[in-house]
Amino acid sequence: MKTYTNEKANVPIKVDPITLQVIGGALRTIALEMSHLMQRMAYSSLIRESEDLGAGLFAINGDTWAEADSTPMQLGCLPGYIRGFQEKLGDNQFPEDIIWNNDPYAGASHAPDISLSQPIFYKGELVGYAGTTAHHLDIGGAQPGLLVDVPDMFAEGLILNGVKLYEKGVRNETLVEVIRQKVRMPHEVLGDLEAQVAACRLGTKRYIELMDKYGKDTVLSACEELMNYSERMMRREIAKIPDGVYEAESWLDHDGRHLDERLKVHVQVTKKGEEIEVDVSKSADQVSTAFNVAYSGALCVSVYSVLRSIFLDTYTHEEFVPANQGVFRPIKIVARKGSIFNPHKPAATFSRGNQVNTVADLIIKALAPIMPKQTCAGSAANIQFASYSGLNKNNDYWVYIEVNEGSYGGRPGKDGMDAVDFSSWNTRNNPIEDLDMHVPLVCEQYELREDTGGAGKYRGGLGIVRWNRFLTDGFMTMEGDKHTVRPWGYQGGLPGTSANLIKNPDTAPEELPSKINGHRFKAQESVKILVPSSGGYGDPLERDPNQVYEDLLDEMISPETAFSDYGVVLTDGKLDGKATESRREALRANRKEIPVYSE
Structure with missing residues (x-):
């Protein structure tokens, strides 16, 4: 120093x-x-x-x-x-x-x-x-x-x-x-x-x-x-958790070209003394598309960001810790050369968001058993990053890029956050008015994705639905994922809901893959983006029935979900306390051991 x-x-x-x-x-x-x-x-x-x-x-x-x-x-x-x-x-x-x-x-x-x-x-x-x-x-x-x-x-x-x-x-x-x-x-x-x-x-x-x-x-x-x-503050917090090796893994849908080949993401977190090493070397090999990750500029940034949020969260930490380089000095990041997280030049690295979000989510998953009060259930761990484009009457291009928000998993004492970017992303939403004013697109629907967050003592956050229609011929590229993986639930919480991308949902619905590249749309054709919703935290049968009823009134969940997942009974549209307790006792008697993770 x-x-x-x-x-x-x-x-x-x-x-x-x-x-x-x-x-x-x-x-x-x-x-x-x-x-x-x-x-x-x-x-x-x-x-x-x-x-x-x-x-x-x-x-x-x-x-x-x-x-x-x-x-x-x-x-x-x-x-x-x-x-x-x-x-x-x-x-x-x-x-x-x-x-x-x-x-x-x-x-x-x-x-x-x-x-x-x-x-x-x-x-x-x-x-x-x-x-x-x-x-x-x-x-x-x-x-x-x-x-x-x-x-x-x-x-x-x-x-x-x-x-x-x-x-x-x-x-x-x-x-x-x-x-x-x-x-x-x-x-x-x-x-x-x-x-x-x-x-x-x-x-x-x-x-x-x-x-x-x-x-x-x-x-x-x-x-x-x-x-x-x-640096001292970060080292102090790291030292509080037990030494050990903690691992987690998940899958990415595909690389944007080979649509039937999923890609593994594996995270190994090694804690020793006041330092942490994160190793992603067991993850998939680099791919032949732009679905690779720059090691320094993307992977390391995401790892730093999520570890800082776990160990030095400003909400739970009493002392203010400046956001500077000292926070990252106790952290080492390893990625095998030739993997999707450290490719050989000149591999393309344009679409890197979902891989590093998945790494961040897996770090949380690996550390959750030893840090349950500082982590959450599985989050969207996803970025549905869309670009729309076309030519105007002068044959000049217009381009519009939109970030579609994910959500956070349920957490100790609170439900997951709805419609927010996860981990190292903190971008705000693109207002509908901005789209309508500047480009030949119109938004048909933009709202929370109802009844999709994983049930839990603390409910998983909801993603969003965004439905855009082209007013002229144009193109769309989508950098998405999580069509084949659901955000994980924790300590009895149920998993969240995966993503979807649907072309022309109101006329001739067509399921599109999570990644499309310059996909052509005709005027008046449309696309609906359904962003993942996150996993629940804790036993759903321990959720306050009154809170479940409030979620029903707010249309966050359906009566069917309230009955099947939360054991909450309505009689004549009102919360029935006695029937709810009987229903919950029956559900507890018939279920197996509560899993640590549910996916």
């Missing part, structure tokens, strides 16, 4: 606790300012509305000092982006440079997540970086928007590392012209890139102001001590 010293006296700098807290708050505020600026300036709804972005401040070695409260998958990868372009550029970095990296083999999350970073110089010395990343609507790949079935990374579009969008404050007009000619939505993409540039400029300005106020050595020393503090 580096200790910053007073250059004149050559002694370590001690930052008092109050100044430390003030600087820590300032760092976090700067990151939030950067994020908010990107949202306000962004052109695409994916950034403006869904907040599929990341922003923060970073050390000269890429370590995270502070991050915004946006999508963890867009934040945890930024150290890798910075280290990736450092290998390419070395000392060829200057004030007011804006450096591009979206190479999955040089730290990126996946190709459309473009990182722009600015080196921060203070009195001629490089002292850190202001970094941003955002998911862009199109980068010129084989299909508009999203990709699933492509042969390699070169088919994913414009991938660059260490290229300067701005050099010494001057925009690279040649690169801008390449973007204009390469991507399908140049106006939106260039607008979103400039939003990232503005955020980098703001972060740099604010950080320099912080150094002007407190001094360079004090600020750098505070940044290091804040990381050390977060």
